[in-house]
Amino acid sequence: MTALALAPTTPRTAHRAPGIRWLFRLHRPALYAWLGLVLVLALALVWLWGPLTDSAAVAWRQYRDECANGGPCRYDQDTIVRYKDVYAYTTAALTGLPFLVAAWAGASLFGRELEHGTAQLAWTQSLSPTRWLATKLAVPAVLVTAGTLLLVALHRLMWSAGDGRIDTAKSWYDDMTLHTNGPTTVAFALTGLAGGALAGLLLRRTLPAMSLALGLVAVVRVLTSQVLPHLWPAVTRVTSLADGYGGSGLGVDSGLVTSTGAHIADPGCGPTGVVSGCDKVYAGLDATGFYSTYHPESHFWPLQLAATALVLVVAGLTATAAFLLLRRRTATSSAA
Template identity: 75%
Template sequence: MTALAPSPTLSETTRTTPGAGWLLRLHRPALYLWIGAVAVLAVVLLWLGGPLTDSAATAWREYDKSCDTGGSCRYDQDSIVRYKDVYAYTTAALTALPFVVAAWAGAALFGRELEHGTAQLAWTQNLSPTRWLTTKLIVPAVLVTAGTGLLVALHRVMWTAGDGRIDTADAWYANLTLHANGPTTVAFALTGLAGGALAGVLLRRTLPALTLALACVAALRFLADQLMPHLWPAVTQVTSLADGYRGSGLNVDSGLVTATGAHIADPGCGSTIVAGCKTVYADLDATGFYTTYHPESHYWPLQLTTTALVLAVAAALAVTAFVLLKRSTAAPARVRTEAAA
């Protein structure tokens, strides 16, 4: 295996190409790893959405035909298990990408260079701090958006191929699938990049910057999950006590409806088929159940509103990084100017 050529020294690269070329050469191993990871995941997703989905769907048809009718229950169980396993691994890998981007941005892209003085050396030549940070954000942002966007598109194609054909396939509102199928994953990855920039500029140490960048993505992911159901008007369906709950989708709220139309908490008794539940509901003056949820038709409104919110946070993190960098470099520059005078 041929060894990689050593990266040009900082002085050489900043004198010649203080832009995208300099950044790509300086972080060449990370670029190769990113391209390789995207390529591998893309191939696996294509395999999953094609042959694996077809074989699993065939196995489910065999199961429904023989087992449900009291037959000998002969079907290809291995195909079903294989599809489920590969789906789980690829979806988890796509979910982890924003955290990988955050860790790399906080540790290698910003924290390490500021800790070791590489960035400060570049600023003494023909690369200003603002241009340094701009280049380090724009070039990776393009690569992260392109790679993550491609994988999200392939994941959605793969999921659509199995929707309605594979009985154990994840519903559209399952948490990991919900984000892996849409642009929120791309927005989380860009937040990881911006969070890494802010963490590096703020802390100027590798491991603390890595930790803070990961915490930014984790916190934003948690908040996005909590806010997403409330970013678009939901649908409320009311059913009788005998029918129980109805409505399938991203759940927002559920409970009992009283005779006055008020919504109250469900004591968890069940439908009126369960012995004693009629008395429980009579004491509560309950007349039915309500379910507030988002049907599948709300998928894109939910995705787009959440993506816009996450991108706004990413932009705020990036702007804060620029402000902090400008403040931290302005004072030393002023001191040097006064000393020279």
């Protein structure tokens, strides 16, 4: 009989502990830690959104007015550095939330309970295996979605408040900013939760399950960043050899355009007139201009929604695999 074996001779108690109450009681420290983390990050993002962005914008205006003209350079450098640091820390923390959820789900929510027999005890006394898994996925999913969605919304508001006012503000297509400004971060967090469930049921050990869940989120995030530019039709802009590349946004492809309209690789010579000899290089390639295929800022939401839907499908398939694995193993254990 395996470690997931049920005790069929043990009757279920007449007074069943409600699944949600049992879950909150068992993982109360994690709940408090999550609420505290969301509160701290929310306060930091609100500070960035209002007072710190305004102060940094004033400091940058001072820099442009007083330092660019060669006169005495007096501006509030500390505020600019503070804005940059707080932005970096909060963005990194929000980027890491899905990994934190995956680590907790794999190690504590599922792996440790299966390793120590807490889950098996719940199955014999209060909860069926399916209800146990459904409760342990649904309740954290609500809390994770609500908390992460709040932080993503605040991050988007904060970034928008500084866009065009802070000279060193991150562009919308910066990888970390792109995801923390939209719902893909929420989808990554739900993937971490589902991945933790599957890893815990598959390995039934705390540290291996945590490692597998973290690896799953990392793979999903990397692959999403790679396929995201191809989830929506991009814009192609052609410019002359003298002007160089044109257009600004999330890059997809770039190179040279020939007289026949074909796209070829750029030898890296640069615009004509900047580096001597480029005219001959381009003439030998029959190049007539540069092309740049990219996504402008207006594509932010189509890309975000398409990527979010894709990641949510992965999360759903992962959760389904966890239910199927649990059903197979508990059925085998009962038959044994």
